[in-house]
Amino acid sequence: MVASAFAANEAPGTKNKEQVAEIYRPQAGKFPDLEKAHAYRGELIFVDHANRRGSIRVAGEGMFRRNDPHPFAMLPYGIIRYHGAPADLRDIPLGTMMHVLAYLPPDPRISAVPVLPENNKEKDAGHYRGAGVFPAENHVLLIEDEASYCLREGKAWKLKEVELQSSNQGMILATLEAKQSGDGKATEQKLTFDGALRIWRGRECLTIAELIAEGAWPASGKKSLNAQSVLLGLTWKPTPDGIFQRFHISDIWLDDASIQRAAKNQTETHTALIRGRWMPAFVDTVEYGKFGRATVTVTLFGGMDPSLYADFNKDSPVLINGAENTLKHDGGHYGPGHLASRGTILGVVKTPGTAPMGSSGIQVRFETDLIIEGIRPGRVVRIHPKGWPDVVLPREEYLGDGPRQEDRFPSPAIFPKYNL
Amino acid sequence: MMFLVRCSWLKTFVVLGSLFLVAGSLNVAGFAANEEPRTKNQEQVAVPFRPENGKFPPLDKSVAYRGELVFVDHATRRGSLRVEFKSEFFRSPPTPFAMLPYGMVRYHGAPADLRDIPLGTIMNIRAFLPPDPKNSSVVTTPNHWYPLPLENHAILIEDEPSLCLREGKTWKLKEVDLQNNQGIVLATRDSQDAAAAKDPEEKLTIDSTTRFWRGRESLSLADLVAEGTWPASGKKSLGGQSALLGLIWKPCPDGIFVRYHISDVWLDDKATQRAIQSQTEVHMSLIRSRWMPAFVDKVEYGKFGRATVTVTLFGGMDPSLYADFKKDGTGAINGAENTLKHAGGSYGPAHMASKGTILEVIKTPGVAPMGSSGIQVRFETDLIIEGIRPGRVVRIRPSGWPNVYIPREEFLGEGSKIEDRFPRPDIFPIYR
Numbered sequence: 086m087v088a089s090a091f092a093a094n095e096a097p098g099t100k101n102k103e104q105v106a107e108i109y110r111p112q113a114g115k116f117p118d119l120e121k122a123h124a125y126r127g128e129l130i131f132v133d134h135a136n137r138r139g140s141i142r143v144a145g146e147g148m149f150r151r152n153d154p155h156p157f158a159m160l161p162y163g164i165i166r167y168h169g170a171p172a173d174l175r176d177i178p179l180g181t182m183m184h185v186l187a188y189l190p191p192d193p194r195i196s197a198v199p200v201l202p203e204n205n206k207e208k209d210a211g212h213y214r215g216a217g218v219f220p221a222e223n224h225v226l227l228i229e230d231e232a233s234y235c236l237r238e239g240k241a242w243k244l245k246e247v248e249l250q251s252s253n254q255g256m257i258l259a260t261l262e263a264k265q266s267g268d269g270k271a272t273e274q275k276l277t278f279d280g281a282l283r284i285w286r287g288r289e290c291l292t293i294a295e296l297i298a299e300g301a302w303p304a305s306g307k308k309s310l311n312a313q314s315v316l317l318g319l320t321w322k323p324t325p326d327g328i329f330q331r332f333h334i335s336d337i338w339l340d341d342a343s344i345q346r347a348a349k350n351q352t353e354t355h356t357a358l359i360r361g362r363w364m365p366a367f368v369d370t371v372e373y374g375k376f377g378r379a380t381v382t383v384t385l386f387g388g389m390d391p392s393l394y395a396d397f398n399k400d401s402p403v404l405i406n407g408a409e410n411t412l413k414h415d416g417g418h419y420g421p422g423h424l425a426s427r428g429t430i431l432g433v434v435k436t437p438g439t440a441p442m443g444s445s446g447i448q449v450r451f452e453t454d455l456i457i458e459g460i461r462p463g464r465v466v467r468i469h470p471k472g473w474p475d476v477v478l479p480r481e482e483y484l485g486d487g488p489r490q491e492d493r494f495p496s497p498a499i500f501p502k503y504n505l
Numbered sequence: 506m507m508f509l510v511r512c513s514w515l516k517t518f519v520v521l522g523s524l525f526l527v528a529g530s531l532n533v534a535g536f537a538a539n540e541e542p543r544t545k546n547q548e549q550v551a552v553p554f555r556p557e558n559g560k561f562p563p564l565d566k567s568v569a570y571r572g573e574l575v576f577v578d579h580a581t582r583r584g585s586l587r588v589e590f591k592s593e594f595f596r597s598p599p600t601p602f603a604m605l606p607y608g609m610v611r612y613h614g615a616p617a618d619l620r621d622i623p624l625g626t627i628m629n630i631r632a633f634l635p636p637d638p639k640n641s642s643v644v645t646t647p648n649h650w651y652p653l654p655l656e657n658h659a660i661l662i663e664d665e666p667s668l669c670l671r672e673g674k675t676w677k678l679k680e681v682d683l684q685n686n687q688g689i690v691l692a693t694r695d696s697q698d699a700a701a702a703k704d705p706e707e708k709l710t711i712d713s714t715t716r717f718w719r720g721r722e723s724l725s726l727a728d729l730v731a732e733g734t735w736p737a738s739g740k741k742s743l744g745g746q747s748a749l750l751g752l753i754w755k756p757c758p759d760g761i762f763v764r765y766h767i768s769d770v771w772l773d774d775k776a777t778q779r780a781i782q783s784q785t786e787v788h789m790s791l792i793r794s795r796w797m798p799a800f801v802d803k804v805e806y807g808k809f810g811r812a813t814v815t816v817t818l819f820g821g822m823d824p825s826l827y828a829d830f831k832k833d834g835t836g837a838i839n840g841a842e843n844t845l846k847h848a849g850g851s852y853g854p855a856h857m858a859s860k861g862t863i864l865e866v867i868k869t870p871g872v873a874p875m876g877s878s879g880i881q882v883r884f885e886t887d888l889i890i891e892g893i894r895p896g897r898v899v900r901i902r903p904s905g906w907p908n909v910y911i912p913r914e915e916f917l918g919e920g921s922k923i924e925d926r927f928p929r930p931d932i933f934p935i936y937r
Contacts, residue, residue: 130580130912130914131578131579131580132577132624133576134576134624135575135576142912142913148910150910150911150912150913151851151913152913153913153914154913154914175623175624175625176623178620178621178623179577179579179620180620253786279786279790280782280783280786280789280790281783281784281786281787281790283783285723288722288723288724288728289721289722289723290721290722290723290779291721292721292779292782292783295721322790322794323794323907323909323910323911323912324909325907325908325909346723346725349725350713350714350716350725353712353713353714354714357712357714357755361755361756418596474758475758476755476756476757476758477593477595477756478595478756479575479587479595479756480587480595480596480597480598480599480936481575481576481598481599481934481936485936491934498931498932499932501914501924501928503913503914503918504918504919504922
């Protein structure tokens with residue numbers, strides 16, 4: 086219809102191009118604009134941690150249970166957070182409700198998950214599922230659990246009322262609002278819990294029965310909880326009575342000490358992982374020298390514990406290895422150090438201003454005498470400073486010697502297609 | 506050179522009890538002159554044991570091994586393990602496994618689903634060859650040159666505390682040696698059975714991620730150091746302290762082939778009981794909403810679609826779930842697949858299920874084989890359907906359980922895609 090309506094003095098196509106909204110995709114070697122990200126949340130259903138991808142049941146307005154698991158892939162600099170700390174996908178229990186910030190695939194040809202029409206989030210998926218449950222924005226910059234989301238955004242759950250329907254299951258009425266300045270006017274949500282609920286207080290892990298024994302919760306019936314401020318871990322369980330969407334509480338952190346202990350434990354887990362797998366980074370520049378020498382500048386990816394970045398020091402030795410967008414090392418049959426390029430750190434620079442999400446804002450400049458194909462501007466590398474352990478990697482976390490295309494670019498064919 | 510190395514591993518694996526078939530090819534040329542070729546050969550080749558539909562296999566035909574849980578596809582009850590063998594553990598590629606329909610998952614000494622097990626957990630497995638290789642959801646032939654088991658259909662997969670609790674074993678902590686919030690624990694896994702063979706002393710790593718459970722407390726290494734129970738640095742005898750351990754694996758420096766890492770230490774019975782209770786609650790809630798899986802033993806056909814169906818409930822669940830099946834109670838029964846997926850469920854599993862009345866609940870005499878509860882339920886329905894036939898897997902629900910819908914990946918679609926019923930093994934990567 087529009088194609089036939091050009092004014093006589095306009096070149097065909099001009100008006101059309103103006104009308105088509107610009108499609109934003111992240112670019113290799115650059116950290117994307119956060120405000121262009123699409124936000125959604127859902128239940129983690131499936132994880133292929135070695136390829137940094139998985140599936141999530143995205144929450145929309147319709148029947149949550151009917152939403153097919155929706156594949157997602159982490160961007161190479163994509164950040165995972167769990168219990169308010171950096172994490173790997175392998176750390177997140179299946180069933181956890183996650184918050185996601187995501188983009189269209191940077192390069193649809195090599196996407197590790199199915200590529201969907203750009204406007205897919207606007208389409209009603211039908212069958213009482215509503216719109217937004219299969220967004221084409223499936224390349225993730227940030228995926229985090231409820232506790233991490235609340236800590237990052239300065240929010241807290243205020244518990245209004247608990248109702249015990251039997252000795253070990255019931256319902257909580259709560260609002261999610263700013264931790265400090267919440268006015269209690271946020272929309273109330275009903276959340277279920279059952280006998281598997283973990284209640285964390287200081288270093289204790291309590292049960293419902295113990296809260297009842299203390300008199301904090303009633304043995305049966307309702308009790309006001311006076312807007313008690315807590316953090317919640319959320320999952321989902323099938324809900325009776327035709328409820329479209331109601332989430333389930335897996336964990337309650339009653340105080341700051343308990344969530345700090347959880348964050349500390351997860352931080353230690355992730356720190357040990359990164360020390361064994363090396364710090365991922367983008368190559369910013371390569372200044373080529375002679376006989377294979379080069380000075381390389383990389384930007385370390387963000388979201389890690391500060392102690393990891395502090396290990397990169399001027400004049401200390403460093404190893405650098407080519408990697409894929411999945412963060413898999415290019416080689417590793419004898420450990421990633423075997424084929425890595427060695428060098429010396431010439432400088433560590435904190436770039437001015439606030440670093441974009443995905444970036445640490447820290448650049449490392451080093452010189453190597455073995456500049457290789459994998460270390461080019463825009464490529465992902467992994468870098469290992471002095472002092473980190475020299476360990477071998479499990480088989481699924483590095484590429485093989487073979488030239489198989491799917492080792493570098495995992496096929497999206499592993500994700501099942503559901504029909505109703 | 507590589508051949509010799511491989512043979513050595515194979516020998517190791519055969520010693521471990523595998524049915525890995527390597528010997529046949531060596532005997533081909535050895536016929537006596539007066540014998541018909543093939544006859545002797547046929548006698549010599551052991552017929553490999555495979556579980557049969559509708560029957561629980563004898564446990565002594567299973568192969569035991571252990572490894573790190575690396576991948577899980579919980580909706581189709583399969584995954585991958587990095588199997589331990591007598592060489593460099595890190596080189597062991599993830600080896601796919603599938604749960605038999607009656608295969609049991611245990612975690613923290615309690616029934617579990619694969620979705621409950623954190624990736625990285627060291628799991629102990631008892632498994633068989635695929636019952637029907639044509640329909641296997643995991644590979645049935647070796648896809649690498651490592652001596653990894655073809656017995657990849659699991660009747661039992663359990664974490665370390667579950668194994669210890671089931672077999673009456675406990676870890677005795679001998680000594681800890683700490684430097685910079687990490688170190689080594691020297692320990693042995695002892696049996697309550699004094700006549701049992703002693704396991705060798707093991708070195709296990711520990712660090713600041715290790716969780717210590719004591720009563721209702723969740724402690725860190727720093728807490729134990731602050732209490733003076735453990736040293737801030739250096740060695741200390743732990744006096745053979747009894748504990749249950751959760752094990753994972755982390756890459757080891759210094760060329761160590763296999764050394765496990767302690768993720769959790771349960772310091773007392775109270776802490777263990779709390780972990781068991783929590784996992785039991787998780788699993789009971791799951792089974793009540795997904796229904797109890799069972800084999801159809803017998804169908805006595807009546808008229809106009811009526812039939813009396815006898816099923817054997819699968820084993821390993823909490824006793825309270827079995828207690829919900831009562832004579833004269835009502836319920837529903839639905840066809841299911843070997844993956845335990847409901848045959849239909851777009852409007853909830855109850856929508857297409859056959860409803861009826863429980864005529865009888867029978868405890869079969871003797872000890873039930875692993876996989877079976879030993880409990881038979883006789884059920885009369887006026888809607889006997891194709892999915893409810895002897896040897897088939899069904900899911901059955903007593904009327905007191907919640908009537909809920911199930912998520913999309915846990916039931917078959919209405920379409921005719923064969924891979925919905927028989928998931929293909931090609932989602933598993935092949936490692937070179």
